[in-house]
Amino acid sequence: MPTLERKKYSEKWFSSDGQFNRLYPNYIQLLSQRHWTPLVVARKAAGFLAAEDGVKVLDIGSGVGKFCLSAAYHKPNARFYGVEQRERLIEHAEAAKEILQLDNLYFINGNFTQLDFRQYDHFYFFNSFYENLTGTDKIDSSIDYSRELYNYYNRYLYKQLDQKPSGTRLATFHSLEDEVPPGYHVVGVEMEGLLKFWIKV
Numbered sequence: 001m002p003t004l005e006r007k008k009y010s011e012k013w014f015s016s017d018g019q020f021n022r023l024y025p026n027y028i029q030l031l032s033q034r035h036w037t038p039l040v041v042a043r044k045a046a047g048f049l050a051a052e053d054g055v056k057v058l059d060i061g062s063g064v065g066k067f068c069l070s071a072a073y074h075k076p077n078a079r080f081y082g083v084e085q086r087e088r089l090i091e092h093a094e095a096a097k098e099i100l101q102l103d104n105l106y107f108i109n110g111n112f113t114q115l116d117f118r119q120y121d122h123f124y125f126f127n128s129f130y131e132n133l134t135g136t137d138k139i140d141s142s143i144d145y146s147r148e149l150y151n152y153y154n155r156y157l158y159k160q161l162d163q164k165p166s167g168t169r170l171a172t173f174h175s176l177e178d179e180v181p182p183g184y185h186v187v188g189v190e191m192e193g194l195l196k197f198w199i200k201v
Contacts, residue, residue, distance in 0.1 A: 002094065007154035009102070010073060010100050010102075010122060011152040013099075013100060014039060014070065014073060014081075015079050016039070017032065017038055017039050020039060020066070020070075021036075022097065023095075023096040023099055023100075024064055024092055024096065025092070028064055028092055028155050030067075031139060032075045033103070035063060035139055036051070036063055036064060036066040036067075036135075037066050037067040037070070037173065039066075039070050040191075041067075041173055041190075041195055042066065042067045042070035042071055042074075043070060043071075043074050043185045044190050044191075045067070045071070045081075045124055045171040045173070045195065045197075046067075046070065046071035046074050046075045046078075046194060047074070047075070047127065047143065048069065048169060048171055048188065048197045049071070049078075049123075049124060049162040049171055050077075050078035050122075051169075052078075052191050053077035053078065054077065054078065054079075055078050055079070055082065055121040055122055055158050056078075056079050056080075056081065056119065056120045056121050056122075057071065057078060057079070057120065057122045057123065057124060058080075058081045058082075058083065058117075058120040058122075058123050058124070059071075059080065059081065059082040059083070059123075059124045059125075059126075059173040060077050060083060060112045060123060060124070060125050060128055060131070060157065061083070061084060061085075061112065061125075061126065062082025062083060062089075062093065062107065063084060063089050063093075063128075063139070063169065064089050064092040064093050064096065064160060065080075065082050065084075065089075065090075065092070065093030065094075065096060065097065065105075065107060067080075067082070067124055067126065068081070068082040068093070068105045068107070069096055069097060069100060069102065069105065071105075071124075072105040074101060075104075076104055077104075078104065079104050079105065080104065080105040080106075080109045081104070081105070081106050081108060081120065082105070082106075082108065083107075083108040083110060083111075083112045083115060083145055084108070084109065084110075085109075085110065085111055086109075086139070086142055086143065087109050087147040088140075088142070089139075090107050090108075090109045093107045094107055099122075111116045112153075112156075112157070113153075113156050117161075117163070120198070121168070121169075122168060122169040122170065122171075123161070123168075123169070123170050123171070124170075124171045124173075125157070125170065125171070125172050125173070125175060125179065126172075126173045126175075127172070127173070127174045127175045127176065128172060129143055129149070129150050129153045129154060129157075129179075130150075130174075132145045132146055132147060132149045132150035132153070133147065133150055134147070152162040153179075154178040154179045154198020158178070158179050158180070160183055161179065161180065161181050161184065161200075162183065164200060165200070166200050166201060167199065167200065168184075168199070168200040169197070169198065169199055169200075170184055170197075170198040170199075170200075171195065171196070171197055172195070172196050172198065173191075173194060173195050173196075174194055175196070177196075180198060181200075183200050183201060184198040184199065184201075185198060185200075185201055186198055187199050
């Protein structure tokens with residue numbers, strides 16, 4: 001498909017969250033409001049994280065890939081990576097990627113603790129550890145949940161972010177900020193404080 005036709009084809013999917021969610025099965029659509037990044041948030045976060053061409057952005061706990069797909073569409077000169085433990089969600093993300101014909105994003109099936117953070121420049125975090133807390137809505141029952149895991153994941157991410165160089169960018173959405181080291185300073189706030197932009201000094 002020629003580039004112009006492909007762009008027009010993709011535009012329809014990004015016209016609204018409802019339209020975009022039709023890329024997925026019904027049961028995935030039902031999880032959207034609680035668990036998947038809204039398109040407006042993805043666009044704002046991508047603009048901040050991919051301010052320069054060629055950067056590599058990691059989405060920690062990418063679910064069905066909504067942030068990465070939207071970010072890759074709006075920032076074609078950056079590369080986006082989503083890591084997700086649930087293989088079934090990765091399959092949905094890959095299927096949507098195929099429909100949208102985007103080639104600047106990649107999905108990784110695994111735990112984020114298995115990744116080398118030195119391979120990525122900037123990071124997006126939609127509080128993917130929150131499910132581990134008692135009384136919270138779960139995506140499914142395919143993985144273990146516990147307060148111990150919540151604490152472990154936050155400590156691990158905190159340490160990895162702390163080791164990144166000055167200038168590293170982080171976008172958090174609905175975060176309790178347990179994972180953010182003190183070296184990161186807020187440089188922007190959107191969505192009534194739910195979306196924050198950070199830069200390590």
